[in-house]
Amino acid sequence: GAVVSQHPSWVICKSGTSVKIECRSLDFQATTMFWYRQFPKQSLMLMATSNEGSKATYEQGVEKDKFLINHASLTLSTLTVTSAHPEDSSFYICSASRTGGGYTFGSGTRLTVV
C-alpha cells in the first residue's frame, strides 16, 4: 500500500534554531502534501497545502515565513520550522494525496523546543 515516510520521528532543539521535517512518498507520487500540527488533546489543524513545484498555500494565522514548506518533487516535501520557540513544540504530521483519491499520513514528528 501507499506509504509516507516521515523523519525525524522526534526532535529536541534549542530555542532560536531551525528544524527540518521530511516527508517522502515511497511508492506513489504525492500530487499534494498537507501539513498538520497537533497540540496535546487537540485535533489536527491544517497548516498549509503544497503542490509539487509551486508555492505552498497557508491557512489563516499560520506564518509562512516561520514555517517554510518545500515540495520540490512528487515524492518529497519538507517543513522547516525557523527560529523555533517553545510554543512551536507540537506534533507535526504530513499527509499526501495521490491521483485517484486517498490520503496517506506520515508517522508524525514530535518537536520539543527547549
Add this chain to the structure above:
Amino acid sequence: QKEVEQNSGPLSVPEGAIASLNCTYSDRGSQSFFWYRQYSGKSPELIMFIYSNGDKEDGRFTAQLNKASQYVSLLIRDSQPSDSATYLCAVVGGGYNKLIFGAGTRLAVHP
C-alpha cells in the same frame, strides 16, 4: 461555526456494546467523508470513508451519511478495549481537496 464538529467525549461504553460516534459539517458541498482512529502520540489510521448517502459497512464498523442533514456517524459493534482511542471525523473541502478534521471524540471501552 466550526467546519467539522464532534462531541469531544469521553464516550464510555462497556465491552461488547455498540459505540456511536457523531459528526456534523458545515459545507453543504462536501462530497467525501472519512473516519480515522488515533492512538495517543500516533498518526491517524483510516477506518473507512463514505461518499454516498446511506450506510457503508466494513467488519465491525458502519459509517452512515446523511447529506441533507450534513451529518455523518460511525458505529462500532462489539466494542473492544483495543478500540479505546480518539476518533476523528474528516471532511474534504476547500481548494486542493483539503482534509479538515473535527476535534475528535475520545472513546473508552471498559471490560
